[in-house]
Amino acid sequence: MDEPGRLLQARGAGGLPPPPPSEPGEPRKRDLGEILQQIMAITDQSLDEAQAKKHALNCHRMKPALFTVLCEIKEKTGLSIRSSQEEEPVDPQLMRLDNMLLAEGVAGPEKGGGSAAAAAAAAASGGVSPDNSIEHSDYRNKLAQIRQIYHAELEKYEQACNEFTTHVMNLLREQSRTRPVAPKEIERMVGIIHRKFSSIQMQLKQSTCEAVMILRSRFLDARRKRRNFSKQATEVLNEYFYSHLSNPYPSEEAKEELAKKCGITISQVSNWFGNKRIRYKKNIGKFQEEANIYAVKTAVSVTHGTPSGGTSPTTPSSAGSGGSFNLSGSGDVFLGLPGLNGDTYPPAQVESLRHSMGQGPYGEGLAAGQLYSPRDMRANGGWQEAATPSSAMSPTEGPGSVHSDTSN
């Protein structure tokens, strides 16, 4: 086990053998020349011959000195060559991948990262809704799976890398017996190996990132994993819609309030109203029953006491909204009170009532406490001509016989 000793010897600049005394130098010079000649001639010889020669040279008394000199030369030249290409600049893409994996909780600390990422994903999905924990646990599971695979693979690569590195080191050490091997060279070798393996790791990271992205889009794309709103939420929304039927455009504040009340986001409220308006308008008959139900509900609650001024048709939009969008918009409450004869559609009544209020066919545009979007303040004061039951429903046509399909 004298290899390290040789290496050390080679490293030290002062490890040079003392210069041969000039006086009795003659025979030594000859010696050296001989050796060099033999070395040069080795390549021209057969393998067996060369082996024999090698052995002879190894046993030569001048061998250590020559070896050291060679080491010295090699290190000096090698240094100048290599120093330029050191300092790999840390691949920015690798950094990006690392960051992403860290952020997604695939890399990084054990369990905390994963759950944190899942929580972040939950937050990103926007739902405060309490009932989506199932999907998120599912998401977490899948993420954990990815994470597990990732780590297993990573470990495999790491292990392979280490194994290969030690193997190469051993080889080099072995070779350092017969040829000069500078520590720098070993370092460089190790660096090369690591780079190779890290490029494999990069591929792993890349595909892991892709997998996570796909998983995310799967779970976070609400369109794919749509959940119906809770019954209560739908009720709240419908209540608002039908009690503001003349102008079902909740203000930002109202939307906020509704969102909070329903446990959904504001944009979900907007979506809901958008869908509701268009679908209501498209087939009013279909919604009559619903309208009646909510009208009754609202009416009932009105009789049970609403905030003061709620029924005043002339109430301008007072800053309001602080409390609620609730029942104050009473302008439409009468809408569709069920007929006593079983015919539940009283368009005529509505029409007359509306007219009696001295406004367009849609009742007073500005019910109490509402902040309407400017867009809806059209000349006719309504949100859509066809949107009113009175004009959209043929008298002879019940809701059941409505055939103007939704084409949905």
Place this chain on the structure above:
DNA sequence: CTTAATGATTCTTA
């Protein structure tokens, strides 16, 4: 399995 309902998205429009 088929179909209606429904939440979301994506364009178009004013």
Place this chain on the structure above:
DNA sequence: TAAGAATCATTAAG
């Protein structure tokens, strides 16, 4: 830029 309109994708009901 928000609403309308068309469409998509999923859920729930039959």
